[in-house]
Amino acid sequence: MAIEHDVKDIGLAEGGRYRINWAEHEMSVLRAIRERFEKEKPLKGVRVSACLHVTTETANLMKTLQAGGADIVLVASNPLSTQDDVAASLVAHDEIPVYAIKGEDKKTYFDHLKAALDHRPQITMDDGCDLVSELHKNRRELLDGVVAGTEETTTGVIRLRAMAKDGALKFPVLAVNDSNTKHLFDNRYGTGQSTIDGIVRATNILLAGRTVVVAGYGWCSRGIASRAHGMGANVIVTEIDPLRALEAVMDGFRVMPMTEAAAVGDIFVTATGDINVIDSHHFERMKHGAIVANSGHFNVEINLEGLRGMSAGEPRLVRPFVEEYIVGGKAVYVLGEGRLINLAAAEGHPASVMDMSFANQALAAEYMLQHAGDLAPDVYTIPQEVDQEIARLKLESMGVRIDTLTPQQQAYLNQWEEGT
Ligand code: ADE
Numbered sequence: 001m002a003i004e005h006d007v008k009d010i011g012l013a014e015g016g017r018y019r020i021n022w023a024e025h026e027m028s029v030l031r032a033i034r035e036r037f038e039k040e041k042p043l044k045g046v047r048v049s050a051c052l053h054v055t056t057e058t059a060n061l062m063k064t065l066q067a068g069g070a071d072i073v074l075v076a077s078n079p080l081s082t083q084d085d086v087a088a089s090l091v092a093h094d095e096i097p098v099y100a101i102k103g104e105d106k107k108t109y110f111d112h113l114k115a116a117l118d119h120r121p122q123i124t125m126d127d128g129c130d131l132v133s134e135l136h137k138n139r140r141e142l143l144d145g146v147v148a149g150t151e152e153t154t155t156g157v158i159r160l161r162a163m164a165k166d167g168a169l170k171f172p173v174l175a176v177n178d179s180n181t182k183h184l185f186d187n188r189y190g191t192g193q194s195t196i197d198g199i200v201r202a203t204n205i206l207l208a209g210r211t212v213v214v215a216g217y218g219w220c221s222r223g224i225a226s227r228a229h230g231m232g233a234n235v236i237v238t239e240i241d242p243l244r245a246l247e248a249v250m251d252g253f254r255v256m257p258m259t260e261a262a263a264v265g266d267i268f269v270t271a272t273g274d275i276n277v278i279d280s281h282h283f284e285r286m287k288h289g290a291i292v293a294n295s296g297h298f299n300v301e302i303n304l305e306g307l308r309g310m311s312a313g314e315p316r317l318v319r320p321f322v323e324e325y326i327v328g329g330k331a332v333y334v335l336g337e338g339r340l341i342n343l344a345a346a347e348g349h350p351a352s353v354m355d356m357s358f359a360n361q362a363l364a365a366e367y368m369l370q371h372a373g374d375l376a377p378d379v380y381t382i383p384q385e386v387d388q389e390i391a392r393l394k395l396e397s398m399g400v401r402i403d404t405l406t407p408q409q410q411a412y413l414n415q416w417e418e419g420t
Pocket of ligand 1: 052053054055056057058190343347348349350351354
């Protein structure tokens with residue numbers, strides 16, 4: 001039977017398979033879960049609709065869910081993040097229906113979400129909450145059939161919490177992002193490295209000696225700041241939260257408002273999750289040749305409409321993923337149309353860190369199937385023991401051993417009488 005799909009070119013499948021296997025070498029925790037899933041089939045016959053970045057790492061997650069018996073449809077969670085060879089390989093070699101094309105327009109993006117919903121999911125697996133939002137807004141007849149959901153990213157979790165607060169959320173969702181083995185590693189080291197990778201692949205600029213302005217100091221932005229610093233850049237952080245700003249100061253970074261940073265930065269990177277973080281009045285102050293990129297989930301952090309309105313003529317594509325706008329006679333370069341640069345111009349986070357994120361996803365799907373019946377519609381976190389076990393398995397795969405508490409130490413921690 002031909003598998004329904006919408007991918008760029010099924011002829012790319014063979015190349016995709018090589019790259020998926022390459023990523024698998026780095027995903028030992030997920031591989032262990034896949035081996036167990038193959039035997040136990042905890043997701044047998046369960047319809048899963050996944051809306052994720054279609055990458056080599058995601059392909060390995062899909063193969064794990066499939067090994068567990070799930071009946072999957074995969075669609076893109078961003079119009080610019082799909083790896084077309086991976087999409088083709090999942091269809092051709094794994095018989096997984098995939099609807100994802102790099103560069104797809106907004107209509108196609110929503111047509112693909114529709115295909116995911118037409119699958120009548122029992123489990124939703126989201127990255128950014130577009131699938132769950134669409135389900136609650138336009139496909140309410142499907143709500144009764146949904147057992148639970150999982151959510152990958154900070155932005156998605158923020159949206160879900162807003163839904164829960166409004167009483168709008170109709171099924172329980174597990175916030176994978178809230179696991180320590182997710183945000184402390186994927187957000188920090190994954191985003192840190194892959195964002196620099198995206199900027200460098202798009203521009204081939206030297207970071208050493210340049211002033212890099214990082215908007216935000218959450219887990220993603222602190223990863224970006226740390227990696228930019230490591231490459232020799234002078235890093236400025238902008239924040240709205242006093243505590244985070246203070247951390248940035250004590251981590252050794254200059255902190256100032258964006259209006260001031262706008263005039264001194266060479267490269268700007270946003271990762272705040274909020275809208276118009278770089279706005280028209282910031283563009284006005286920028287130096288000639290300033291480079292602006294976003295690493296947050298949605299393309300709202302850079303006010304491109306404002307930039308378009310104030311620039312002379314249409315933007316010019318000067319390299320792949322690099323558009324030149326002319327503002328008051330000065331050039332401003334926007335990377336990847338303001339979409340997440342690490343997936344638009346590079347390959348997203350490396351497999352080794354996605355290993356833990358997607359181990360969380362696979363175990364979250366299993367956990368929610370077992371427990372959703374007891375959970376009210378709300379946002380939940382994976383149990384701490386599961387989080388710890390993922391960390392343990394990751395260390396084991398890296399050949400790192402750690403100490404264990406002696407009985408005496410254990411007892412000491414459980415008492416309160418003994419002090420100085
Ligand atoms: N998000 C960031 N990097 C990713 C990757 N490599 N695969 C899937 N989702 C991602």
